Amino acid sequence: xxxIIGYGSxxxxxxxxxxxxxxxWGADPKAIKRGLQLFEKTVPGLDEDTITISVAAAKNAxxxxxxxxxxxxxxxxxxxxxxxxxxxxxxxxxxxxxxxPDVHVASYEFACKAGTEAMFVANSLVKxxxxxxxxAIGADTSQGAPGDALEYSASAGGSAFIMGNENVIxxxxxxxxxxxDTPDFWRREHEFYPRHAGRFTGEPAYFKHVVGAxxxxxxxxxxxxxxxxxxxxxMPNGKFPQAAGxxxxxxxxxxxxxxxxxxxxxxxxxxxxxGLSAVLDVADPGDLIFLxxxxxxxxxxxxxxxxxxxIKKVQDKAPKLKDMLDKNKIYLDYGEYAKFREKIILNx
Amino acid sequence: xxxxxxxxxxxxxxxxxxxxxxxxxxVEASQKAIDDAGVDHIDSIYVGAMSSGLFVxxxxxxxxxxxxxxxxxxxxxxxxxxxxxxxxSFRQAYLDVSSGNSEIVLAGGVEKMNDGADVTAALATAxxxxxxxxxxxxxxxxxxxxxxxxxxxxxxxxxxxxxxxVKNHKNGINNPNAQFRNQITLEQVLNSSLVADPLRxxxxxxxxxxxxxxxxxxxDVAKKLxxxxxxxxxxxxxxxTIALYQRKSFTTLNAVTKAADLAYKQTGLKPSDIDFxxxxxxxxxxxxxxxxxxxxxxxxxxGPAVEEGTTSLDGKIPINTSGGLKxxxxxxxxxxxxxxxxxxxxxxxxAGKRQVKNARIGLAQNMGGSGASCTINILxxx
Numbered sequence: 001x002x003x004i005i006g007y008g009s010x011x012x013x014x015x016x017x018x019x020x021x022x023x024x025w026g027a028d029p030k031a032i033k034r035g036l037q038l039f040e041k042t043v044p045g046l047d048e049d050t051i052t053i054s055v056a057a058a059k060n061a062x063x064x065x066x067x068x069x070x071x072x073x074x075x076x077x078x079x080x081x082x083x084x085x086x087x088x089x090x091x092x093x094x095x096x097x098x099x100x101p102d103v104h105v106a107s108y109e110f111a112c113k114a115g116t117e118a119m120f121v122a123n124s125l126v127k128x129x130x131x132x133x134x135x136a137i138g139a140d141t142s143q144g145a146p147g148d149a150l151e152y153s154a155s156a157g158g159s160a161f162i163m164g165n166e167n168v169i170x171x172x173x174x175x176x177x178x179x180x181d182t183p184d185f186w187r188r189e190h191e192f193y194p195r196h197a198g199r200f201t202g203e204p205a206y207f208k209h210v211v212g213a214x215x216x217x218x219x220x221x222x223x224x225x226x227x228x229x230x231x232x233x234x235m236p237n238g239k240f241p242q243a244a245g246x247x248x249x250x251x252x253x254x255x256x257x258x259x260x261x262x263x264x265x266x267x268x269x270x271x272x273x274x275g276l277s278a279v280l281d282v283a284d285p286g287d288l289i290f291l292x293x294x295x296x297x298x299x300x301x302x303x304x305x306x307x308x309x310x311i312k313k314v315q316d317k318a319p320k321l322k323d324m325l326d327k328n329k330i331y332l333d334y335g336e337y338a339k340f341r342e343k344i345i346l347n348x
Numbered sequence: 349x350x351x352x353x354x355x356x357x358x359x360x361x362x363x364x365x366x367x368x369x370x371x372x373x374x375v376e377a378s379q380k381a382i383d384d385a386g387v388d389h390i391d392s393i394y395v396g397a398m399s400s401g402l403f404v405x406x407x408x409x410x411x412x413x414x415x416x417x418x419x420x421x422x423x424x425x426x427x428x429x430x431x432x433x434x435x436x437s438f439r440q441a442y443l444d445v446s447s448g449n450s451e452i453v454l455a456g457g458v459e460k461m462n463d464g465a466d467v468t469a470a471l472a473t474a475x476x477x478x479x480x481x482x483x484x485x486x487x488x489x490x491x492x493x494x495x496x497x498x499x500x501x502x503x504x505x506x507x508x509x510x511x512x513x514v515k516n517h518k519n520g521i522n523n524p525n526a527q528f529r530n531q532i533t534l535e536q537v538l539n540s541s542l543v544a545d546p547l548r549x550x551x552x553x554x555x556x557x558x559x560x561x562x563x564x565x566x567x568d569v570a571k572k573l574x575x576x577x578x579x580x581x582x583x584x585x586x587x588x589t590i591a592l593y594q595r596k597s598f599t600t601l602n603a604v605t606k607a608a609d610l611a612y613k614q615t616g617l618k619p620s621d622i623d624f625x626x627x628x629x630x631x632x633x634x635x636x637x638x639x640x641x642x643x644x645x646x647x648x649x650x651g652p653a654v655e656e657g658t659t660s661l662d663g664k665i666p667i668n669t670s671g672g673l674k675x676x677x678x679x680x681x682x683x684x685x686x687x688x689x690x691x692x693x694x695x696x697x698x699a700g701k702r703q704v705k706n707a708r709i710g711l712a713q714n715m716g717g718s719g720a721s722c723t724i725n726i727l728x729x730x
Contacts, residue, residue: 031541197464204366 002127003171005164008060009277011157011324014043016337024334037238041155041265044141050079053139057160060318065162073131074104078114078269081141113295115269126163134163140268145193155265159273169311174221174304178213185296213300214248225249229287232275234294235261278321285309349446353570353577356385356563357689362677363527365557370460371416377559385563391450393424396437396457397681402470430474434684435714435723442583456561459679474717476591490718492544495633497598508651510537512632520671522701527677551632556677560685578695582726584610590720601719604641611724619643624704625711626687629672684714695729
């Protein structure tokens with residue numbers, strides 16, 4: 001059966017705390033922590049972007065997959081912060097990692113679900129036998145406008161997954177998608193920051209699609225929430241995935257391991273994939289994992305994974321997500337953060 | 349002037365109605381009211397709406413709603429008086445019937461606030477643009493100044509102000525159409541996010557979509573239809589300076605006291621004759637100030653009255669049994685009509701778990717801006 005043969009993540013070392021952002025805008029950090037359940041977030045360095053994050057995450061995935069990069073027949077990077085409007089992110093990545101030129105490359109975009117979109121297609125190609133291996137990445141250096149609520153959450157990071165049919169560490173048992181035209185969050189060409197329709201992003205957008213996809217996936221698989229060891233949902237803030245999980249019948253314990261958003265922030269296309277990465281770091285053979293992503297606009301992708309015996313052979317071959325999250329952190333003040341995110345623009 | 353009755357009511361759920369348009373909700377509320385009244389025609393329509401142009405880009409609501417109700421060519425008029433648009437719509441309908449011009453009139457109110465507009469900016473158009481808004485004030489800021497003044501002059505406490513929200517949520521639990529049907533505690537109000545010192549998030553009424561409609565008619569028609577109806581015994585209106593800073597006092601709303609005086613004179617009633625009231629608690633402090641200005645107690649006693657339970661459902665004079673604007677929601681143009689509906693339900697014994705015992709006379713007070721316009725309607729059980 002097809003599935004993941006290698007996975008890896010990358011998070012920048014830089015962090016900013018909710019307090020530092022709140023102070024600049026006269027907001028109450030306690031209320032934000034309580035309301036959004038966010039404490040700090042990752043910040044990309046000045047020399048980091050979606051491509052460097054993708055390369056770093058894919059390197060870690062290759063360490064676990066232990067395959068010849070030349071055998072990867074498809075590379076898909078899902079992001080809403082591709083550095084170029086016209087020029088694929090994946091071409092730089094394949095040259096950096098020694099993949100290709102016999103490879104199909106594409107940049108994906110579907111707000112925060114572009115990463116799982118890449119995983120969905122990569123798995124399909126491998127499953128159909130079209131390519132031997134396919135690399136799918138969800139990575140972002142998310143944008144949040146100064147003073148906007150998104151500034152507390154929009155962070156940077158990503159995860160990579162190599163799909164194959166042999167030496168699988170986590171089988172993909174079921175997939176599904178749930179999509180409708182729901183304009184809750186968007187960024188037009190030439191705009192620096194996305195705009196969003198406030199509370200409309202909640203019930204009619206996030207919850208409708210995440211819960212809708214989740215229910216259909218349970219129905220399709222004939223499984224129940226209690227069958228799963230872990231569940232991961234897209235994490236725009238700390239509160240939403242917990243609420244969505246509860247609505248579907250999952251417990252706090254099932255969500256806990258993949259619920260990394262309070263300390264990582266929302267890595268947009270890299271959000272639920274990185275939650276999955278944190279779960280795979282500690283999963284045991286036989287564990288079932290339930291994952292539903294969400295992308296504004298809007299849609300959700302659902303996956304059911306079953307961890308194999310091989311997981312134990314690869315978990316220690318690359319850095320683990322929890323270590324990236326907890327260690328080696330460099331805290332920034334708001335001024336440094338504004339510089340790193342290039343929020344200070346000269347009017348020349 | 350003829351006597352006027354309210355013979356039918358209808359309203360939508362109040363809340364974030366993402367899948368419904370302004371036309372959908374007005375038509376839904378109106379059809380419910382028409383069905384409830386059992387009338388076979390309407391002579392004219394009044395549509396209360398504050399800012400449909402800024403909220404959803406649609407003006408000319410009189411004609412729009414008459415069309416979508418399938419009632420054109422019936423005369424249909426939009427009535428605007430900021431957050432008092434609903435109450436004023438009711439008053440225009442009352443005058444239309446009492447003058448003998450119409451027999452059966454639909455008075456509605458509607459606002460579709462959750463559609464992507466800048467709600468704070470749209471609401472701020474009810475203040476003085478040139479002298480207040482231009483300098484940065486918003487409505488939470490204006491009512492915060494009223495709260496600070498009241499706390500300074502009368503030693504009203506933060507806890508007493510917060511108690512208004514706790515009481516109104518307690519009432520709203522039993523209102524199936526309310527936006528927030530959850531109990532909140534004093535601690536939750538006092539620890540909610542600061543909006544404009546001293547007012548916090550849970551001191552503020554929410555942003556709401558909703559519509560409400562009532563059918564008014566002459567007493568002759570009401571008696572012929574032999575429905576459960578209530579009598580309108582006073583309908584008054586007054587105005588004040590548009591800007592708060594121009595007033596001698598921040599703690600007395602002259603439009604409220606003036607409209608109340610007129611209403612008491614029209615009816616010969618005293619404040620103590622009123623069994624219950626729906627008042628405009630756009631912010632918690634507003635309920636305290638209005639309670640005093642309606643003459644239900646001396647100035648400065650509004651805070652202690654809430655704290656002591658005088659205004660609770662089982663108190664001496666229950667205030668905002670519907671949940672008020674705080675819990676039921678505040679679709680600005682619909683609020684005044686929703687107040688009339690609560691009065692009708694109470695006076696016909698249909699208020700369920702929030703029923704006030706032996707309710708015979710109810711008062712509805714609806715105001716615009718920081719009290720620059722106010723309408724008071726008093727209804728009596730028949």
